[in-house]
Amino acid sequence: MTHHLLAVSTSKAATxxxxxxxxxxxxxxxGVRLPKGYSSRIVAYSGQNLFGYRWHAAPDGGNTFxxxxxxxxxxxxxxxxxxxx
Numbered sequence: 001m002t003h004h005l006l007a008v009s010t011s012k013a014a015t016x017x018x019x020x021x022x023x024x025x026x027x028x029x030x031g032v033r034l035p036k037g038y039s040s041r042i043v044a045y046s047g048q049n050l051f052g053y054r055w056h057a058a059p060d061g062g063n064t065f066x067x068x069x070x071x072x073x074x075x076x077x078x079x080x081x082x083x084x085x
Contacts, residue, residue, distance in 0.1 A: 043074060
């Protein structure tokens with residue numbers, strides 16, 4: 001599962017603290033262990049062109065931000081050198 005970008009989305013995420021979300025379940029279809037009621041999906045692969053942007057190598061940090069329309073924006077970074085991340 002190297003170099004996948006994964007996003008977690010659920011209504012519980014906005015109202016739960018990390019201490020109260022419960023134990024991790026078995027890996028899902030994407031190989032991600034999440035608490036009960038959560039799901040994951042792959043939104044990009046490193047090297048993939050996505051909306052005119054070539055997704056960076058080795059994504060190692062990220063966050064989601066809610067939009068006014070009820071959606072979300074995922075922001076990711078990488079510590080690769082020479083603008084590779």
